[in-house]
Amino acid sequence: MSTVIAPAAFDQTALESLCALDPPWVADRRRAAFERFQSLSLPDRSDENWMRTELRLFKRSAWGPSVQPGPEAVEHEGILARNTKSFSENFLSPEAELSEPMRLAGQIVTLNGHLRRSRCDQLVASRGVLFGTPEQVMAVAGESMIRPHWFNAIDSGADMFAAMHAAFHRGGAIVFIPDGVRLEQPLHLLSCLTEGGTDLGHVLVVLGKGAEATVITETAGGGPAGSGPGGLHCGGIELIVGENASLRMVNIQNWNTGVWHFARQKAKVHSGGKLQWTLAALGSRLSQVAQDVALVGVGAHAQVNGVMFTEGRQQLIYNTLQHHEAASCISDLLYKGALQDRSRLVWRGMIKVDKSAQKTNGYQRSDTLMLSEHARGDSIPGLEIEADDVRCTHGATSGRVDREQIFYAQCRGLSADEAARLVVAGFFQQVFDRITIAPVREALAEAISERIRRIQ
Amino acid sequence: MSSGSEKLIVKDLHVAVEGKEILRGVDLEIGRGEIHALMGPNGSGKSTLGYAIMGHPSYEVTSGSIELIEADGTRRNIVELEPDERARLGLFLAFQRPMAIPGVRVADLLRHAVSNVRNPLRKEGQELIGMREFRQELRAKMSELQMDSEFARRYVNDGFSGGEMKRAEILQLAMLRPRFAVLDETDSGLDADAVRLASQSIAKIGGADMGILVITHHEQLLEHNIPLRTHVMLGGRIVESAGPELAAELHKLGYDRIRATYPDAAANEAAMSSGNRAEVTAAT
Ligand SMILES: Nc1ncnc2c1ncn2[C@@H]1O[C@H](COP(=O)(O)OP(=O)(O)O)[C@@H](O)[C@H]1O
Ligand SMILES: [Mg+2]
Numbered sequence A: 001m002s003t004v005i006a007p008a009a010f011d012q013t014a015l016e017s018l019c020a021l022d023p024p025w026v027a028d029r030r031r032a033a034f035e036r037f038q039s040l041s042l043p044d045r046s047d048e049n050w051m052r053t054e055l056r057l058f059k060r061s062a063w064g065p066s067v068q069p070g071p072e073a074v075e076h077e078g079i080l081a082r083n084t085k086s087f088s089e090n091f092l093s094p095e096a097e098l099s100e101p102m103r104l105a106g107q108i109v110t111l112n113g114h115l116r117r118s119r120c121d122q123l124v125a126s127r128g129v130l131f132g133t134p135e136q137v138m139a140v141a142g143e144s145m146i147r148p149h150w151f152n153a154i155d156s157g158a159d160m161f162a163a164m165h166a167a168f169h170r171g172g173a174i175v176f177i178p179d180g181v182r183l184e185q186p187l188h189l190l191s192c193l194t195e196g197g198t199d200l201g202h203v204l205v206v207l208g209k210g211a212e213a214t215v216i217t218e219t220a221g222g223g224p225a226g227s228g229p230g231g232l233h234c235g236g237i238e239l240i241v242g243e244n245a246s247l248r249m250v251n252i253q254n255w256n257t258g259v260w261h262f263a264r265q266k267a268k269v270h271s272g273g274k275l276q277w278t279l280a281a282l283g284s285r286l287s288q289v290a291q292d293v294a295l296v297g298v299g300a301h302a303q304v305n306g307v308m309f310t311e312g313r314q315q316l317i318y319n320t321l322q323h324h325e326a327a328s329c330i331s332d333l334l335y336k337g338a339l340q341d342r343s344r345l346v347w348r349g350m351i352k353v354d355k356s357a358q359k360t361n362g363y364q365r366s367d368t369l370m371l372s373e374h375a376r377g378d379s380i381p382g383l384e385i386e387a388d389d390v391r392c393t394h395g396a397t398s399g400r401v402d403r404e405q406i407f408y409a410q411c412r413g414l415s416a417d418e419a420a421r422l423v424v425a426g427f428f429q430q431v432f433d434r435i436t437i438a439p440v441r442e443a444l445a446e447a448i449s450e451r452i453r454r455i456q
Numbered sequence B: 001m002s003s004g005s006e007k008l009i010v011k012d013l014h015v016a017v018e019g020k021e022i023l024r025g026v027d028l029e030i031g032r033g034e035i036h037a038l039m040g041p042n043g044s045g046k047s048t049l050g051y052a053i054m055g056h057p058s059y060e061v062t063s064g065s066i067e068l069i070e071a072d073g074t075r076r077n078i079v080e081l082e083p084d085e086r087a088r089l090g091l092f093l094a095f096q097r098p099m100a101i102p103g104v105r106v107a108d109l110l111r112h113a114v115s116n117v118r119n120p121l122r123k124e125g126q127e128l129i130g131m132r133e134f135r136q137e138l139r140a141k142m143s144e145l146q147m148d149s150e151f152a153r154r155y156v157n158d159g160f161s162g163g164e165m166k167r168a169e170i171l172q173l174a175m176l177r178p179r180f181a182v183l184d185e186t187d188s189g190l191d192a193d194a195v196r197l198a199s200q201s202i203a204k205i206g207g208a209d210m211g212i213l214v215i216t217h218h219e220q221l222l223e224h225n226i227p228l229r230t231h232v233m234l235g236g237r238i239v240e241s242a243g244p245e246l247a248a249e250l251h252k253l254g255y256d257r258i259r260a261t262y263p264d265a266a267a268n269e270a271a272m273s274s275g276n277r278a279e280v281t282a283a284t
Helices: A011-018 A024-039 A134-140 A158-169 A403-410 A418-430 A438-451 B046-054 B083-088 B105-120 B131-146 B149-153 B162-174 B193-205 B245-253 B256-261 B261-282
Strands: A106-111 A114-120 A128-132 A172-178 A187-193 A203-205 A212-221 A233-241 A246-253 A259-269 A274-279 A286-295 A300-309 A315-324 A330-339 A344-351 A358-371 A376-385 A390-400 B007-018 B022-030 B035-039 B061-067 B075-077 B091-094 B100-104 B178-182 B209-215 B230-234 B239-243
Touching: A011 A158, A024 A128, A024 A134, A024 A158, A024 A233, A106 A128, A106 B245, A114 A128, A114 A134, A114 B022, A128 A134, A134 A172, A134 A233, A158 A233, A158 A259, A158 B178, A158 B230, A172 A187, A172 A212, A172 B256, A187 A233, A203 A212, A212 A233, A233 A274, A246 A438, A259 A274, A286 A300, A286 A330, A286 B261, A300 A344, A300 A438, A315 A330, A315 B193, A330 A344, A330 A376, A330 A418, A330 B178, A344 A358, A344 A403, A358 A376, A358 A418, A358 B261, A376 A390, A376 B193, A403 A418, A403 B083, A403 B105, A418 A438, A418 B100, A418 B105, B007 B046, B022 B061, B022 B209, B022 B239, B035 B046, B046 B061, B046 B083, B046 B091, B046 B178, B046 B209, B083 B091, B091 B162, B100 B105, B105 B131, B105 B149, B105 B162, B131 B149, B131 B162, B149 B209, B162 B178, B162 B193, B162 B256, B230 B245, B230 B256, B230 B261, B239 B245, B239 B256, B239 B261, B245 B256
Parallel strands: A106 A187, A172 A203, A187 A212, A203 A233, A212 A246, A233 A259, A246 A274, A259 A286, A274 A300, A286 A315, A300 A330, A315 A344, A330 A358, A344 A376, A358 A390, B035 B209, B035 B230, B091 B178, B178 B209
Antiparallel strands: A106 A114, A128 A172, B007 B022, B007 B061, B061 B075, B230 B239
16 A cells, blocks of 8 residues: 655745755755746646646646655556566566566665665766765765756746746756766666655756766656546656767656656757667656757767557647757657557657758657547647758658458457557557667567557 | 368358448358369459458358368358457468558567467467477478578568568468468469469468468469369359369450359349449549
């Protein structure tokens, strides 16, 4: 049984109790964000980014920061757990084809934004890597290291949720990889929620010149859909990929289906840097995600992958931006979503090319697959191009599982359900082919396959 | 295995699509180990018969039966069975136009297929046939069929040429080794050499323990698969059955004599195709 923790309010008192733990410069930023937060109301449908988001049942006054859960409070497992060595040392794969279980270089587990445990491989730490919750890292790292990046990439005044996050963030992770350090094993952050809990974790990842790392964040827990309290996540992610650095970032959102999920995420990729950013979403009641990639240095490269599976009455809304600010950069976005029941998935994508960003290569594509008549998917690609020597393409497809495909597979002895799962797996294969982290691919494929019921 | 008396018997089969009658009383009996040829002009209902035998949900059996007779004499009418249940009983259809399943590798589909067909009681989630054993067998079959082993890694019929699709169907036939197979124009879209290879492959795969219904417009596919009987379909019925000389005649002279001899079936044919025209007009 999970503990229900009555939230306080997002008010001055809550703010000051957070500020009391912060370095002064961080507290000042919180207070500024709080002022902004108080002046803003819930985003409404006149805002393009929010016009397809159903917020009527969201009661701002019902939420506040969670107090520290007791030690008896239940943590949840992420979907990677079964493929992750640190969780199950005796992992024995029943399927010979499964890749080796993943070893982690470090792991943080939080519950309602409060640290439960963290560890970082000694060898990794000895190479100057910083990995911990913001509280932990700020206690050891100098202000000059963090301040230039802290809430620099994302716009904390963008809307009420952005301001709420900037004022009341707690938990999450800071990752610093020094110049030239190449981490082979992933760093892992698992954010858990109790039923009715709130998580306002902030993630900052900074890779120095020529550094390499893989960072995986996962979410789990919160209450189920229905009349219960569910849960609230209002988070932010900032990724700074230095010159010629290479970051593989994976965010797996797998909250229980009563959780409100608001996230503002932005990456800046410097000259020659490479980013592979995979967003996977299986959970939440409603998700509103702003995912921005800014290519700020010549020759930067960003690959963005989206894997979404929705069911019940889930509603997931993604606004993506690929902003080419420098010349000769490549951005390549592929979102794939399968929708079951009465769920809804919205993707609004924009490729923006500045005047100076000549020789841009930009692609964006979103494919949705409807598994039921009542599901609804909207894909809205967009281009805004000011340079003249560019190659930008976009596309979107929407389809249903073809009964003829099911029949064909049935003629080969597969049951209708087995056939449907195979067809859906095939639908995701194109994006899985791009995700170079095998355990992530496998865990996602398995989690999706478990959720598919008979095609209606 | 004694297979002499196993039979697939189609009796007075009537099939409708979207309420429109297409098959109007088809009778056909195929013993395990026998080869039968089915010919007939386009639109006469040959593919419909194949779909009905496999249980395509759009093809409604309005009367008649499709029976499977076991060696011990047990009979069962299969028209109420799901397509996969029929496949697990040993029925197979090589599609005239195979479906593409993007993202699903030929080998993955086949591994599921082989696991189910060889272990008909297997439920989803239960163990598949061992990877090594399966790979070995697949590789051996592919080399017999002169197929590149890379082919198994491609996505099912996705971007395949017409010829590749047909070869993939033959590969599945070879791996699944059904008791009864309908091969629906497995020669169309192939050049002369490829047809010869297909004909040889089918002859090698078939043999005493497979009953095959070969739907074709040509004689070449039958070169290595001499049919016991050749049947002609017209207007949704089998109007004539004879020895191999019939295939030769039809190939040379076409269907004029058949139409003249069976004016009722010819009238049905005309009605079916005018129905199509009406649909086309309505759609435009
Ligand atoms: N799925 C379908 N929907 C509508 N009409 C169909 C369908 N399948 C077959 N038909 C019609 O049934 C008739 C027989 O078609 P078919 O069995 O494909 O003939 P053949 O294989 O002998 O060329 C044709 O008039 C065709 O238009
Ligand atoms: Mg046909």
